[in-house]
Amino acid sequence: MILEGEARVPSYLTGDLQSRLAYADERLERASVSPEGDRVLLGFSSRPDSAAIQAVEAKVRRVIEAMVRGAVRPREKVLEDHLDRPVPFRVDPMPALAERGEVVPEEKGIAVLGPLLASLMDFFERAFLDLAQGFGARPYRFPTLISAELLDRVEYFRSFPHSITFAAHLRTDLDVIEGFSEAAHIEHKALHVDPAAFAPVTAVLSPAVCFHYYGALSGARLSQGVCATAVGNCFRFESSNLASLERLWNFTMREIIFVGAKDFVLENREEARKRVAPLLEAWGLAYRVEGASDPFFVGEFKRQTAFQSAFQLKYEIRALVPHRQGTLAVGSYNYHQDFFGRHLDIRLQDGSPASTGCVAFGLERLAYAFLAQYGLEPAQWPEAVRSALA
Amino acid sequence: MAGDADRYREEVRRLVAEVLRLPPEQVHEGLSFGDVAEWDSLGHMDLLMTLEERYAVPLDEELIARLISIDAICREIAERQHA
Numbered sequence: 001m002i003l004e005g006e007a008r009v010p011s012y013l014t015g016d017l018q019s020r021l022a023y024a025d026e027r028l029e030r031a032s033v034s035p036e037g038d039r040v041l042l043g044f045s046s047r048p049d050s051a052a053i054q055a056v057e058a059k060v061r062r063v064i065e066a067m068v069r070g071a072v073r074p075r076e077k078v079l080e081d082h083l084d085r086p087v088p089f090r091v092d093p094m095p096a097l098a099e100r101g102e103v104v105p106e107e108k109g110i111a112v113l114g115p116l117l118a119s120l121m122d123f124f125e126r127a128f129l130d131l132a133q134g135f136g137a138r139p140y141r142f143p144t145l146i147s148a149e150l151l152d153r154v155e156y157f158r159s160f161p162h163s164i165t166f167a168a169h170l171r172t173d174l175d176v177i178e179g180f181s182e183a184a185h186i187e188h189k190a191l192h193v194d195p196a197a198f199a200p201v202t203a204v205l206s207p208a209v210c211f212h213y214y215g216a217l218s219g220a221r222l223s224q225g226v227c228a229t230a231v232g233n234c235f236r237f238e239s240s241n242l243a244s245l246e247r248l249w250n251f252t253m254r255e256i257i258f259v260g261a262k263d264f265v266l267e268n269r270e271e272a273r274k275r276v277a278p279l280l281e282a283w284g285l286a287y288r289v290e291g292a293s294d295p296f297f298v299g300e301f302k303r304q305t306a307f308q309s310a311f312q313l314k315y316e317i318r319a320l321v322p323h324r325q326g327t328l329a330v331g332s333y334n335y336h337q338d339f340f341g342r343h344l345d346i347r348l349q350d351g352s353p354a355s356t357g358c359v360a361f362g363l364e365r366l367a368y369a370f371l372a373q374y375g376l377e378p379a380q381w382p383e384a385v386r387s388a389l390a
Numbered sequence: 391m392a393g394d395a396d397r398y399r400e401e402v403r404r405l406v407a408e409v410l411r412l413p414p415e416q417v418h419e420g421l422s423f424g425d426v427a428e429w430d431s432l433g434h435m436d437l438l439m440t441l442e443e444r445y446a447v448p449l450d451e452e453l454i455a456r457l458i459s460i461d462a463i464c465r466e467i468a469e470r471q472h473a
Contacts, residue, residue: 070439075451303435310454338424339431 001042001053003060007068009037016305017067020298022239023162024059027052030240031060040064066298072306077291080277083320083327085286087373088380092323094244096376109242109249113364116376117245120367121252123388125231127279128254128361132229134275135268137256140230142212145203150215154343156207159304162297163236165205165249168198205235209255210358217259218344222354225260227268231363236295245368246321246328252363258356261348262338265357269333272359276317276331284382286320286373292332313337319369330369331361394468395461402464405444409437422459434458445470 009017014033021031021040030043040060048056097103102114113121132139145167151157157164170177176197185192206212209232217226231254238247258268273289280287292314293305308314313335318327334357340346341353348354370385378386399419407417410428423429429437438454441447445467447457457463 070449072449072451072454300432303432303439306449306451306454307431307435310451342424342427 001044003040003042003057004038007064009033009040009064009068010071010073011037012073013068013071016295016301017064019238019241019295020063020067020162020301021060022241023297024063025056028056028060028240063298067301071302072309074291074293074305074309077309077312077315078288079273079315080287080289082280083286083288085284085320087284087286087320087322089371089373089375090322091375093368093371093376097245097371100376102376103245107249109238109247111245111248117364117367117371119389120370120385121363123385124283124361124363124366125254128256129229131272131275131279132227132254132256135227135229135256135258135272137227137229140213140228142206142209142230142232144206144233146206146211147215148202148204150211151204151207154211154214154340156211159294159296159300160207160236163207163238163295165207165235165237166201167203167205168201170197171199205250206232207236208234209253209360210257210356213257214259214340214344214346214356217346217354219346220354221347221349222260223349225258225264225268227259228257230255230257245364248364251365253360254363255358255360257358259341259346259354262355265355266335269335269357269359273315273333276359280317282382282384283370284374284385285370286322287317287330287369288327289315289317289333292316292329311337319366319373321369321372323372328365328369329362330366331359334358334360394472395464398464398467398471399460402460402467405440406437406460406463409433409440417460419460422461437463441467 014037018031018033021028024031027044027046027048028042029045032041034041042056042060094103100114102116104112106112170180180193180197209230213228213230231252233250234253235250237249241247242249256272258265291309291312293308294314296304315333316329317331319330321328336356338353338355340356346354374381378389403417403419404414406412406421407414410433412426412428416426421429423434438449438457441457441463442449447453447466447470453466457466
């Protein structure tokens with residue numbers, strides 16, 4: 001079905017709009033914007049009746065209206081551009097990775113990774129740990145679950161409701177537990193269970209690493225800037241956008257986190273960028289660092305992305321993915337102003353809210369981007385990577 | 391130009407109070423982004439969108455980053471009204 005819009009979708013919004021349309025309706029299998037931005041092609045999972053089409057169309061129009069009308073064109077801000085770095089591989093590595101048992105899907109967005117990918121991720125991970133130590137970062141271990149109350153305090157449910165993964169458990173009631181145990185079965189690939197059997201949700205699966213650190217600092221009065229580092233499992237549900245190793249539901253991030261005065265955070269964020277550049281060069285990665293924004297949901301998208309872009313709060317390391325002539329965010333340099341300081345009562349000695357920032361690396365994505373550029377044969381890899389994994 | 395900006399102070403204070411849903415007495419002339427919980431990123435963008443509607447202040451990144459205080463907003467309106 002083709003939907004003709006009243007508002008033309010500018011090219012800078014195409015990707016964001018398509019990814020949010022994935023959440024518009026369960027009957028929608030795909031939505032793509034025409035190159036001219038004047039039409040949206042909708043694909044349904046089953047043949048819909050006219051009432052269903054009308055309902056889906058209304059939702060799609062709501063998303064378009066909210067995201068497109070009055071959107072602020074972001075100024076292109078490129079801090080580094082090495083996309084023209086020559087790389088030898090131009091083929092999608094996923095079929096070969098699957099064939100070798102390096103990627104075994106369990107569910108959409110959930111995959112078991114094999115020895116090659118695990119070794120590559122460990123290699124990158126060691127480099128980032130060294131980088132963190134260079135900043136005097138103190139190592140932390142954060143849980144995979146995160147308190148729902150903590151996420152509420154930082155307005156996560158308002159900004160990113162679409163990607164939350166809830167941690168549910170049964171009510172502590174003998175009848176409920178026995179009832180579940182007897183009746184539980186898989187139906188249409190999903191666990192069939194009475195929703196009333198679940199206890200109230202007090203925890204969700206962590207969508208990011210650094211929130212734990214800010215939560216742990218709640219109520220602190222900092223006499224100087226602090227730096228921490230941790231690696232952790234992160235969870236972001238991306239609906240039909242989940243694909244290959246580019247968009248996993250469950251992925252791993254290494255973060256280096258800075259908390260303190262504004263200058264402390266901004267200077268360290270910039271210093272981190274300068275120290276990461278030689279690493280990416282040694283690994284031969286074709287990439288660029290450019291202004292970006294977080295994946296806000298429809299209601300806040302327009303305002304928050306314009307705000308983040310105007311204040312240069314986020315830069316992404318976007319690695320070249322040669323076979324689809326596109327790029328993929330494999331890391332980011334983030335500055336949150338005093339948002340977490342205010343919401344979680346983290347203050348400096350003068351009583352003002354602390355600023356925060358973090359540098360984050362997506363390990364699966366980085367490994368995937370590297371293999372997309374260099375292939376699966378180590379003989380083709382840059383020396384720095386090949387020798388370390390030999 | 392400072393004198394021109396002064397002409398808009400009361401008007402802008404009322405507008406900030408209205409958009410951010412703050413009691414007018416809380417909106418003093420020195421108020422700026424981040425001073426009150428209501429003037430956060432969303433509040434700021436609501437404010438800028440209202441300035442666009444009422445004073446034709448274009449919604450672009452340079453102005454989003456610059457108009458972060460009542461004083462800066464007054465100066466911008468004054469400049470536009472007298473351009």
